[in-house]
Amino acid sequence: MYKNERSCPLTQQQIIACDFLAIRARVLDVAAFLDRLERSVERNAEGDFRVVTLQQAFQYLATGGSGRVQTIQMLFSDPTTEPLLQLDQKSAYGAFDPREVRQ
Amino acid sequence: MKYIDLHAHMASRTTDDYEQMALTGCIAVTEPAFWAGFDLHSSLAFEDYFHRLTKFEPERAARYGIHHYCWLCLNPKEGENRTLARQVLDLIPRFLDCPNVLGIGEIGLNRITRNEIATFVDHVELALCYNQLIHIHTPHLEDKYKGTKVIVDILSSQSHLDRKHVIIDHAEEHTLGMILDGGFWAGLTLYPQTKTSLARAVDMIEMYGSERLCVASACDWGPSLPTAIPHFVLEMRRRGHAEDTIHTIVYDNPLAFLGQSSKCCLTSDSTAAIWEGLSNAY
Numbered sequence: 001m002y003k004n005e006r007s008c009p010l011t012q013q014q015i016i017a018c019d020f021l022a023i024r025a026r027v028l029d030v031a032a033f034l035d036r037l038e039r040s041v042e043r044n045a046e047g048d049f050r051v052v053t054l055q056q057a058f059q060y061l062a063t064g065g066s067g068r069v070q071t072i073q074m075l076f077s078d079p080t081t082e083p084l085l086q087l088d089q090k091s092a093y094g095a096f097d098p099r100e101v102r103q
Numbered sequence: 104m105k106y107i108d109l110h111a112h113m114a115s116r117t118t119d120d121y122e123q124m125a126l127t128g129c130i131a132v133t134e135p136a137f138w139a140g141f142d143l144h145s146s147l148a149f150e151d152y153f154h155r156l157t158k159f160e161p162e163r164a165a166r167y168g169i170h171h172y173c174w175l176c177l178n179p180k181e182g183e184n185r186t187l188a189r190q191v192l193d194l195i196p197r198f199l200d201c202p203n204v205l206g207i208g209e210i211g212l213n214r215i216t217r218n219e220i221a222t223f224v225d226h227v228e229l230a231l232c233y234n235q236l237i238h239i240h241t242p243h244l245e246d247k248y249k250g251t252k253v254i255v256d257i258l259s260s261q262s263h264l265d266r267k268h269v270i271i272d273h274a275e276e277h278t279l280g281m282i283l284d285g286g287f288w289a290g291l292t293l294y295p296q297t298k299t300s301l302a303r304a305v306d307m308i309e310m311y312g313s314e315r316l317c318v319a320s321a322c323d324w325g326p327s328l329p330t331a332i333p334h335f336v337l338e339m340r341r342r343g344h345a346e347d348t349i350h351t352i353v354y355d356n357p358l359a360f361l362g363q364s365s366k367c368c369l370t371s372d373s374t375a376a377i378w379e380g381l382s383n384a385y
Contacts, residue, residue: 009343092244
């Protein structure tokens with residue numbers, strides 16, 4: 001593997017001083033997004049694969065160690081290897097829909 | 104700090120953006136052919152587009168002292184249409200002698216279909232036939248890992264391909280290692296929303312080093328920032344990285360890659376010549 005795990009030149013306290021407020025705001029945005037889903041006028045996305053994958057990603061955020069980004073990137077990724085027989089749509093969803101494998 | 108933006112779709116940007124890029128140190132852009140947000144329906148439309156990339160955009164950039172280079176192809180979003188792909192592949196050689204054409208790109212995959220793969224392979228073979236550099240688009244979001252792996256596998260099977268002639272763009276945390284391990288150049292594209300942020304790009308450079316790595320704005324018709332590279336420079340400085348390291352990533356590296364084409368000439372004389380070469384074309 002090419003990766004060499006070089007360190008960030010900033011101390012942990014410097015990283016917190018630089019980034020904490022921006023990250024705090026993003027966490028609140030995530031919480032507000034989930035609350036908004038709960039408050040929605042119509043509950044028509046139960047088990048939506050994108051939200052399910054997000055919830056799985058939250059589990060990894062709470063774990064220790066490094067490599068969270070890579071783990072979560074793979075969580076969102078299509079794990080299959082075979083090409084599609086033909087184009088199904090132009091754009092991606094942002095998360096892999098497991099139903100594609102079952103079909 | 105002077106910089107080169109290796110991936111900028113200036114055809115979808117205003118002249119004000121050229122000015123902002125020039126004011127923030129940009130001395131050259133390379134513009135890959137791309138998807139306009141809607142499908143082009145004939146090779147004539149591509150011919151017009153290639154004229155724009157080889158004639159009009161260099162002129163527009165020159166008014167701000169910026170060298171404009173480009174890459175030609177039928178982009179991955181339209182790669183499913185094999186008939187159109189063959190017509191565009193026939194058209195491309197007519198433009199390869201233009202002084203600002205550096206190679207074939209941005210080719211690659213979108214949803215990773217059989218037809219997209221066939222179109223991608225045709226473009227790679229065209230590049231090899233005409234000894235061109237290659238600029239590669241990797242799919243976004245959930246398709247990125249699979250698409251990058253397919254692309255790396257296809258390129259690795261091309262025995263006549265010099266991997267240093269290829270840059271694989273839109274790398275992220277889960278694909279950067281396989282690109283660099285494969286001996287290719289890698290590009291990180293900086294987006295204000297939805298994809299790689301400035302902070303994550305710097306994280307990746309801290310983890311993988313600066314060898315064979317470039318950054319670019321990938322500015323186009325969607326949410327994007329033509330001055331993303333100066334913002335990246337600021338983020339690198341904020342993290343305490345040395346000026347030499349930053350210069351390597353935003354200038355020396357893209358120049359090393361592009362300089363493999365004899366058409367890429369970024370000397371002080373060539374910059375002076377930009378102003379002298381302006382016409383009254385528009």
